[in-house]
Amino acid sequence: MPDQIPSPAPRSATDLFSDPLDSHPMWFKPSLFLSPDFDSESYIAELRTFVPFDTLRSELQAHLSSLNHELIDLINRDYADFVNLSTKLVDVDSAVLRMRAPLLELRDKIQGFRGAVESSLTSLKNGMSQRAEATAAREVLELLLDTFHVVSKVEKLIKELPSVSSDLSNGDVNSIQKSNALSSHVENGTTNIRETQSMLLERIASEMNRLNFYIAHAQNLPFVQNIEKRIQSASQLLNASLGHCFVDGLEHRDVTAIYNCLRAYSAIDNNGNAEEIFRTIIVAPLIQNVIPRGSSGVVAGASGDELENDYRQIKKHVEKDFKFILEIASAENSGLHVFDFLANSILKEVLEAIQKGKPGAFSPGRPKEFLKNYKSSLDFLAYLEGYCPTRAAVAKFRAAPFYVEFMKQWNVGVYFSLRFQEIAGALDSALTAPSIVLVQNSGSGEEDPKNLTLKQSVILLDSLRSCWNEEVLVLSCSDKFLRLSLQLLSRYSNWLSSGLAAWKKGGAGSNPGCEWALSAAPDDFVYVIHDINCLSKEISGSYLDHVLHVLSSCSAEVLDLVKQSILYCRKSLDDLLPLVRGFSSEVC
Incomplete structure (x- = not known):
């Protein structure tokens, strides 16, 4: 068959295991000639580095000869078709002319139709515009x-x-x-x-x-x-x-x-006007009867600035005189939840009344009265939150500007600073005494905390308890009071260790507060050992339980950290026992 692919050249009788006759060396690749970016000069220059020029020329000539033979084979194979094609192409020009006329006519019609369509489209666009x-x-x-x-x-x-x-x-x-x-x-x-x-x-x-x-x-x-x-x-x-x-x-x-x-x-989006009218017409007269503004009849001082009784009366007015509008505004499906009479009417008036009638209530200069008023205020705010129907309403109430302004009046940071000076100052004054001060025991139990023998130890325990006393503690500052407690324990431990170190050095270069060890009698070290044991048992016992009870609202993770920190300070105190016993034996 003419289209059959020619078979390769036969091998010689002795060429059984060699390459075919038309095979090429490994370095000669004819397929590279068909690459679009083929460059003959670079190709030859590359091959000449490891192929002799004569070998390259003979290989290229052999490849050229092979291509010529292949071209001749292709012409011979399709020669009949070339001859038939030339005989069939008769009167081609006339056929082209016959076909051109209808094509030109069709093109003219399409152009005319296109113009009409474009005109209609332009008209349509103008009409739409x-x-x-x-x-x-x-x-x-x-x-x-x-x-x-x-x-x-x-x-x-x-x-x-x-x-x-x-x-x-x-x-x-x-x-x-x-x-x-x-x-x-x-x-x-x-x-x-x-x-x-x-x-x-x-x-x-x-x-x-x-x-x-x-x-x-x-x-x-x-x-x-x-x-x-x-x-x-x-x-x-x-x-x-x-x-x-x-x-x-x-x-x-x-x-x-x-x-x-x-x-x-x-x-009409005028909620503020309604809230202001309710404040001035209903709330203000009643609140001013409870807390007169700028009245000379108000006695200045602690009793005159107390708010607990005032809040009690205000709660009665809320229940009796303000509740009705709160219920109207919070009714389900009423569409009146946009009004905030709690913050913008009631709390606003209460804040202004306290600022003008009892400005001393916000002063932390009297810590005891300040804390009492602060807790009463928190209780009053919690009471007002009870009129919020949902958690979202409570969050809205707490985010109200007058709520935020009301909370800013209570400078809890200054209050803690005053308490810090009061508690830490008492212990520091006791620890800077030149000698150990004994106190008279009132009980018979050897390890009862009430039977602490040193005044310094008694003041330490009183200071630790004061940090978590409900008449001193502000729960929002519990982290600060915890730190103060740990500082008190650390201060007491340092007082003991520095005193023992000063005694060992003979008083040379001792710091203030270490004189107690220099003048201590042998019995004094026995008292120290007794107090350390009592304090250790108290701190890890009832004191720790009381602190954890006060912080019971915190997470378990926080409570665990608090427990670990207190026990760590107790351990630092226990570590001093062997040292004190050693000094006691040396003194004796």
């Missing part, structure tokens, strides 16, 4: 018309308010029934006028809210600027009327009227 402009203009016009209608409607509804106000004084229900704006709210002449007015105000507020929405989208238009004075006037009248109605509802405890007024305040 005009339509969009017309739609935008129509929306602006509708917005302006709606704005005008709402302004007119608000003004019309506001005009009904004076008649309602006059009817409030006359008690005439029939005149209200004649009003078209109120006829839907009056049933058989029995509806409360105050409630009816609050309903009308809520309706006006709803319209005003819609008006504010329109103004926000069309505030730069000349039409809106022209009616801006009318809008401001209507807003002022609404706020004034709403304030009067809300005050009237608060004074008469009209739940329905208050609810409607609060919804109106919420609609």
Whole structure:
């Protein structure tokens, strides 16, 4: 068959294990000639480094001869097809002319159709642009018309308010029934006028809210600027009327009227005004009766600045006079959760009353009274949080500006500094004494902490207990009081070790506070050993249990760290026992 691939050249009889005759050396690769970036000069230069020039030339000539033979074989194989092709190509030019005419005609038609489509597309785009402009203009016009209608409607509804106000004084229900704006709210002449007015105000507020929405989208238009004075006037009248109605509802405890007024305040996003009215009308007079502002009758000093009794009276007012509006604002699905009367009305007034009536209550200069007032204040805040229906409401209350401001008044850092000086100063004064001071034992138990024999040890234990006394400790500063406790133990241990070191050196270069060891009698070291044993047992026993009980609200990990730190200080105290016993034997 002509398309069959020619077989390779036969081998000689003696060439059984050699390469084929047309094989090439390993260094000669004909496939590289077909590479697009083949460079003959670089190829030859590379091969000449390890192939003799004659060998390379003979190999290239052999490859050229092979290519020529292959080309001849290909021509001979397809020669019949070449001959037939030349005989079939008859009158090619005329065939091309016949085909060109319809193609040119088709091209002209396509170009004409394309032009028509582009023209239609341009026209369509222009039409769509005009339509969009017309739609935008129509929306602006509708917005302006709606704005005008709402302004007119608000003004019309506001005009009904004076008649309602006059009817409030006359008690005439029939005149209200004649009003078209109120006829839907009056049933058989029995509806409360105050409630009816609050309903009308809520309706006006709803319209005003819609008006504010329109103004926000069309505030730069000349039409809106022209009616801006009318809008401001209507807003002022609404706020004034709403304030009067809300005050009237608060004074008469009209739940329905208050609810409607609060919804109106919420609609116009004026929550602060409602909170301020409630504070000034209801909260302020009652709080000022409890804590008079700037009254000369208030006795200055500790008794005059105590807040516990004041908070007790305020709680009664909250339960009796403030609870009703808190329940209205926190009612489920009421939509009034935006109001924060706890922080912005009650707590704000209490804070101002304390600042102006009892400013000394915030002063940490009297630590005992300060701590009592601080704990009473925390209890009062916890009481107010009890009126929060959800955890989210509690978090909102704690994040309120007046809550934060109220907590800032209590400078707990200064209080701790004063307590630190008081507790640490007492122990330091005892440890700097020139000699050991004995105290008289009152019990018979040898290791009872009450039978400590040294005044320094007694003051240490009293100081340690003072750190966790409920009349001293501020739980938020428990980490600082723990550190103070560890410092007290460390100070006592250093006092003992430095005294023993000074005695060993004979007093040369001793630091202040080490004189006790120089003048100590043999019995004094026995007292020291006794106190170390008693303190060690007390610290690892009842004292540690009391500290862990106070911090019981902390996590188990924190409690474990506290326990380890206290036991570590106790161990440092125990490590002094062998040293003290050794000195005791030497002195004896």
